[in-house]
Amino acid sequence: MGGTGAGPQPRGLVSVILATYNERENIREMLDRIFLHIPAPVEVMVVDDDSPDGTWQVVAELRDPRVRLVRRTGTRGLASAVLRGIIESRGEIIGWWDTDMLMAPERAPAMMAALGSCDIAIGSRYVEGGSDERHPVRVWTSRLLNRLAALVLGQGVRDYDSGFILFRRSVLDTCVPVPTGFGEYFIEFLYSCRRRGLAVTEVPYCLTDRTGGISKCYPSLGGFLTTGMRYVLRIAVARVRGGR
Numbered sequence: 001m002g003g004t005g006a007g008p009q010p011r012g013l014v015s016v017i018l019a020t021y022n023e024r025e026n027i028r029e030m031l032d033r034i035f036l037h038i039p040a041p042v043e044v045m046v047v048d049d050d051s052p053d054g055t056w057q058v059v060a061e062l063r064d065p066r067v068r069l070v071r072r073t074g075t076r077g078l079a080s081a082v083l084r085g086i087i088e089s090r091g092e093i094i095g096w097w098d099t100d101m102l103m104a105p106e107r108a109p110a111m112m113a114a115l116g117s118c119d120i121a122i123g124s125r126y127v128e129g130g131s132d133e134r135h136p137v138r139v140w141t142s143r144l145l146n147r148l149a150a151l152v153l154g155q156g157v158r159d160y161d162s163g164f165i166l167f168r169r170s171v172l173d174t175c176v177p178v179p180t181g182f183g184e185y186f187i188e189f190l191y192s193c194r195r196r197g198l199a200v201t202e203v204p205y206c207l208t209d210r211t212g213g214i215s216k217c218y219p220s221l222g223g224f225l226t227t228g229m230r231y232v233l234r235i236a237v238a239r240v241r242g243g244r
Helices: 024-037 055-062 078-088 104-114 136-153 169-173 184-195 221-241
Strands: 014-020 042-048 067-071 093-096 120-124 131-133 165-168 200-204 206-208
Touching: 014 024, 014 078, 024 042, 024 055, 024 104, 042 055, 042 078, 055 067, 067 078, 078 093, 078 184, 093 104, 093 169, 104 120, 104 165, 104 200, 120 184, 131 136, 136 184, 136 221, 165 169, 184 200, 184 221
Parallel strands: 014 042, 014 093, 042 067, 120 200, 131 206
Antiparallel strands: 093 165, 120 165
16 A cells, blocks of 8 residues: 555655544644644645535635645545545545644654654654643543553554554555554554554654644533543454454
């Protein structure tokens, strides 16, 4: 899959994938930060699941040649949106993160530099210099899930559900994200990469609560519990299968 992508791949191009749903309040600022902090050439693949708030319209109206919009009207899901962006991207370096993670572009250059000695760089809250400043319940849950993943999966990764990643395109010749699930697909992807001998480096970053829009991960207590159970199940399945 390492050769996928629409058209030629400009040398040194960085492809950033933003899977969006109702991110009208954040998308412009995220794009501005990406183009400010990530050295050119860079393309942004916005894969939008037909957001009712018109996120896709905001992107389309920008008419920025650096931004490529994919509006999905019959399919939804974070993992499948990420994979769609991967398939259509052209960069030598590929990455993605949530659109509400507004500080992510500032850390991307350090992660790109780390790729000089590894295959994959993830933004990590749980290495020295990193932090998680969200609501205490979300912080506690994330730490618990990561401890469970470390116990069950091993492989030396401290922030398995980071969701913030940059990697060399050649990684796709070995591992491809499974296009199902919300954030739990990320855990399985990292586990598969490490089992296949790919080098993963964790670069510290600070995660804060979103300043606009509504969380898709924890919109309610019921959603919170359901999401947590999906993560636990995916960790167990990944271990049994030995990674994909």
